[in-house]
Amino acid sequence: MGKHTLQTNITSLQGDIIVPGDKSISHRSVMFGAVAEGVTTVTGFLMGEDCLSTVSCFRQLGVEIEEKNDQMVIHGKGWAGLKEPSEVLNVGNSGTTIRLMMGILAGRNFHATLIGDESIGKRPMTRVTKPLGQMGAKIDGRQHGEYTPLSIRGGGISGIEYHAPVASAQVKSSILLAGLQAEGITTVVEPEKSRDHTERMIRQFGGTVDEKGLSVSVRGGQPLKGTEIQVPGDISSAAFFLVAGAIVPNSCITLKNVGLNPTRTGIIDVMKAMGADITIEETAEEQFEPIGDITIKTSHLKGTTIGGELIPRLIDELPIIALLATQAEGETIIRDAHELKVKETNRIDTVVNELSKLGASITATDDGMVIHGDDKDKFTGGVVSSHGDHRIGMMLAVAALICKEEVSLEHKEAISVSYPQFFADLEKLM
Numbered sequence: 466m467g468k469h470t471l472q473t474n475i476t477s478l479q480g481d482i483i484v485p486g487d488k489s490i491s492h493r494s495v496m497f498g499a500v501a502e503g504v505t506t507v508t509g510f511l512m513g514e515d516c517l518s519t520v521s522c523f524r525q526l527g528v529e530i531e532e533k534n535d536q537m538v539i540h541g542k543g544w545a546g547l548k549e550p551s552e553v554l555n556v557g558n559s560g561t562t563i564r565l566m567m568g569i570l571a572g573r574n575f576h577a578t579l580i581g582d583e584s585i586g587k588r589p590m591t592r593v594t595k596p597l598g599q600m601g602a603k604i605d606g607r608q609h610g611e612y613t614p615l616s617i618r619g620g621g622i623s624g625i626e627y628h629a630p631v632a633s634a635q636v637k638s639s640i641l642l643a644g645l646q647a648e649g650i651t652t653v654v655e656p657e658k659s660r661d662h663t664e665r666m667i668r669q670f671g672g673t674v675d676e677k678g679l680s681v682s683v684r685g686g687q688p689l690k691g692t693e694i695q696v697p698g699d700i701s702s703a704a705f706f707l708v709a710g711a712i713v714p715n716s717c718i719t720l721k722n723v724g725l726n727p728t729r730t731g732i733i734d735v736m737k738a739m740g741a742d743i744t745i746e747e748t749a750e751e752q753f754e755p756i757g758d759i760t761i762k763t764s765h766l767k768g769t770t771i772g773g774e775l776i777p778r779l780i781d782e783l784p785i786i787a788l789l790a791t792q793a794e795g796e797t798i799i800r801d802a803h804e805l806k807v808k809e810t811n812r813i814d815t816v817v818n819e820l821s822k823l824g825a826s827i828t829a830t831d832d833g834m835v836i837h838g839d840d841k842d843k844f845t846g847g848v849v850s851s852h853g854d855h856r857i858g859m860m861l862a863v864a865a866l867i868c869k870e871e872v873s874l875e876h877k878e879a880i881s882v883s884y885p886q887f888f889a890d891l892e893k894l895m
């Protein structure tokens with residue numbers, strides 16, 4: 466494991482960062498490319514460990530995927546081109562890989578076993594195994610299909626109308642991917658809108674999808690055709706620099722090429738409400754996914770309340786938003802965020818425990834946290850851990866920038882899941 470000493474006492478961050486490719490879109494580009502007919506070329510693919518797990522699983526399913534310079538080239542042969550894997554499929558740390566791949570495998574009449582790392586072994590899977598089972602797939606796993614290892618034999622599935630108990634793009638996408646192979650129409654109704662990359666991807670591959678409010682439907686049996694995908698920068702990765710720029714004194718950072726899909730931009734809304742000095746220049750017309758450059762400067766911040774429909778639009782940014790709130794005047798309340806408990810770690814506990822070690826005053830609640838601001842001078846130093854969670858690791862590296870004393874990070878390696886060059890990019894700004 467080893468401890469990594471983080472940069473502390475930083476007095477200014479200045480410069481531009483080209484944000485690496487969006488993780489959610491990179492996963493989906495490979496999955497759709499694999500089941501489409503013909504060649505798909507993906508530019509700006511995120512070479513992070515999670516997306517590489519997706520690539521290796523689909524290679525095991527018989528799909529030819531080439532890495533050419535900064536492109537991934539996928540030679541899709543349609544749904545029927547997928548073959549029974551001879552070995553277990555290992556998704557590593559990636560919840561997106563396992564849940565979306567289950568939706569694809571639900572329509573395939575062969576057997577597959579799926580495993581992941583220790584964190585994946587604790588993440589709930591009946592949220593997808595139950596609806597996919599209702600469609601007709603045969604799935605089993607530890608605790609009646611709740612935990613890995615999972616085994617699946619798909620094929621002969623029928624469309625359903627599913628009212629999802631949680632707003633989850635992974636649940637929605639898994640059911641839609643099965644629905645594209647099912648008899649009839651498949652509909653998912655969500656309690657709140659989650660990220661819509663799968664819906665956009667279906668259209669990009671020449672398919673149709675009907676969206677009415679919180680309901681999304683697909684017809685089974687429609688052909689998908691290989692295409693070109695330009696992956697925008699990941700707003701969830703940009704988020705660490707947005708917060709760093711807002712809280713480190715005398716800073717001005719421009720984040721280039723960031724995806725601005727409205728189902729993902731909750732952090733921008735929250736930062737503006739808190740008084741952040743943030744400007745956005747949209748550079749690409751809305752087509753497949755909107756893109757732009759974001760500039761952030763240091764400013765005085767005030768506390769806010771975050772809950773309701775905003776939560777799915779910033780769920781992965783809540784750890785870094787919690788840090789931001791420690792530097793705001795007054796109290797910030799995060800609620801309706803139970804889902805944080807079932808991420809790579811229980812992100813309510815890991816955020817509260819690790820930030821408390823550095824001097825923050827922050828309290829866990831059943832569905833979020835309460836952060837008491839005005840801690841600017843309270844941030845000292847200490848030994849903290851990512852607990853194997855990439856977003857916790859990067860949040861702590863940003864927290865260290867405003868610490869007065871030494872900070873060491875345990876399990877730094879987790880950051881490679883979504884942002885392998887994170888520390889190199891951070892150093893460019895110093």
Ligand code: SPQ
Pocket residue numbers: 488489490515558559560561562632633634635636638659660780781804808809856883
């Ligand atoms: O893939 P994984 O491990 O689930 O990754 C995370 C992350 O922080 O990178 C969540 F832990 O992102 C999810 C996100 O929280 C990625 C995702 C997607 O691509 O569809 C959707 C969200 O999860 P969910 O459970 O709300 O659908």
